[in-house]
Each structure stands twice: as C-alpha cells, then as structure tokens.
Amino acid sequence: MKKADVFEFFRRLAEENPDPQTELEYGNVYQLLVAVVLSAQSTDVGVNKATRALFREVKTPSEMIALGEEELKEHIKTIGLFNSKAKNVIALSEILEREHGGEVPADRDSLTALPGVGRKTANVVLNSAHGAETFAVDTHIFRVCNRTGMAKGKTPLAVELGLEKKVPGPFRVGAHHWLILHGRYICKARMPECWRCPVVDLCSFKAKVLEKPGRKAKS
C-alpha cells in the first residue's frame, strides 16, 4: 500500500473512532498483564466476564499466589485454554514477586521471559501501559494487514516490521487499536463486511463482500 493511502486509511478509521483503547478491563498494569495472558484465543468479552470478579479480589502478584491455582481455575474456567493459563498466571506471579519486586517490568526481554508471555502479549503491555511505539500483531492485525495490503507477511513478526516501516512512531499506539477494532467489527475473519467498510477503496483484498447477504428465502 502506498504511503499516501496508508495515511488516508488511518485518517478514516480515526474519524470513526477518535480515541481507540483496549476493550479489556483492568485497574493496574499487573491486571492488564493477566488479562492479556487470559485473552489468548479468547474474546475480550469472555475475559472481562471472568476478570470482573477475579480482579476485585486480586490486584497484585502476591494476592494471586495466595488465591492459588485451583481457585484461579474456578474463576477462569469459562475461558478457553484455562488449565494452561491458570498455571502460567501463578508461575508468572511468582517470578514477578521473586525477581521484580512485585512489579511488571517495562522491557520486552523481561516480559517474554515470563511463562505464557510471548512477543504479542509483551507488546500489548508495552503499548497499552507504557505508551511504547510498538505493534502487537494478533490474529486481527495479521489478517487485516495481509488482506488490505497494509503490510504483507507470512509471520506476525514480519507484519510487525512491515507496519513499523509504514507508520510513524507517534501514530502507532492509535494505529494498533484502529487495526484491531477494524478487524473485530468490520474486516472479520469469516464474513468481512466490506459493504460498510470505510477503507474499501484502498484495499487489495480479492474476495471483497460488497453486498450484505440477504435473509435466506423462507421455506
């Protein structure tokens, strides 16, 4: 995608959503980290439903350790992959407590050293909590970038680097959220709603869905 089109692309998404933010609910950076770990291959709506009660009881790593793995499982058993997530969250909390004074580190290497935290999760924390100019390439951003031609790449890392070449630093934190919201509500995986897409004319997707499918004929 040409540089002028990239600018126009985000200008239009910004028009629709002036102040885009994470839809995950949290009260501090530790809770953000936990929420993002829980959100892997799960919807934010489902994560928020579970964390609402959990975060009322647990606000720090030490409180999570005190809660314990089995109790944590009870809180998050409605979320996919809950067994491994519970285990990771407890282990991660123990490391924060032991090696980081109970605080969430603000550098990528320390974050990705935590169990259950990969590059994507680390980038969300750096971006959302510390305002770092990074892209966390999740399933939405990966799909939207490859479809539209914003940044093509076979791996999330390749897309991340492509985005960094096209989007100026100060613009990235907003762009990150615009891409996710666009992917979640319009450029959806299964049936993209191109007929109401504000950037459809800038998009290189071959299989555009330009008309809203009508109701099935009654039998």
Place this chain on the structure above:
DNA sequence: ATCCCGAGGG
C-alpha cells in the same frame, strides 16, 4: 506441526 479449550456466532 500440534496441543490446549470454553463461549459465542453463523
């Protein structure tokens, strides 16, 4: 490449 793994939507 495979496993983990529940809820919601089509």
Place this chain on the structure above:
DNA sequence: CCCTCTGGAT
C-alpha cells in the same frame, strides 16, 4: 454442525 476469538510452548 463449523469457525473464530488481542497465542504460547513444545
């Protein structure tokens, strides 16, 4: 029924 959801570890 099938697919998808702010992935990570092996």
